[in-house]
Amino acid sequence: MHLLPSRALLFSSPRFSSSSLSFMANFSSVPPKARLRGVVFDMDGTLTVPVIDFQAMYKAVLGEEVYLSVKSNNPSGIDILHHIENWRPEKQQKAYQIIADFERQGLDRLQIMPGAAELCGFLDSKKIRRGLITRNVKASVDLFHLRFGMAFSPALSREFRPCKPDPAPLLHICSTWEVQPNEVMMIGDSLKDDVVCGKRAGAFTCLLDETGRYTSPDFADVDLKPDFKVSSLSEVHSLLEANFDLTP
Structure with a gap:
């Protein structure tokens, strides 16, 4: 979590006791909320x-063998859009169509x-x-x-x-x-x-x-x-x- 630098509080009024000043000094060390x-x-x-079955979508786009290979190298998840962006145009177009079909089915269950x-x-x-x-x-x-x-x-x-x-x-x-x-x-x-x-x-x-x-x-x-x-x-x-x- 990001924390902003703390800002010191200055008290010069004689009505504050030393114990009060000590308490306020400790209180002032608490960083302000962002x-x-x-x-x-x-x-x-x-x-x-x-609602979208992403695993099924990835398999449909990549094929079972490639999907398993890509998944093993990307444990945090597959970036399918990045993966297909350098494919040849006709192959990429087919992939986008598969993705769009899955998304369209998802809209009905939104x-x-x-x-x-x-x-x-x-x-x-x-x-x-x-x-x-x-x-x-x-x-x-x-x-x-x-x-x-x-x-x-x-x-x-x-x-x-x-x-x-x-x-x-x-x-x-x-x-x-x-x-x-x-x-x-x-x-x-x-x-x-x-x-x-x-x-x-x-x-x-x-x-x-x-x-x-x-x-x-x-x-x-x-x-x-x-x-x-x-x-x-x-x-x-x-x-x-x-x-x-x-x-x-």
């Missing part, structure tokens, strides 16, 4: 319930993640901005906004390049909001995409780990770890109040 001015969310698996609406209401009450970055297509983002009536702005889909885990989309949102990255938190369910994007940008990061999959030893030695980890979005409300200055 100010939070915006939260950027991932969509699939974070704001919406996971559900809001428990706690998402309440968390967004809390952020709105504190006048904290809400943004969205997804590797899904713009049509999915548009449907999400339409179906659940929750507006995120900016809301960047994979048409924005480069996409996560590159920090570019998050830095773009910070620039649009005219805030510093260390005044923003990135929340997502992917260590390799959301956390890496946030950490590279210089933002706070919160990993949503509903199933506890990231407690596996496979993830113990990853270079970029989240500042916070929760098992549900309902935990984020109290986490923000405890660790950040939420003054509008």
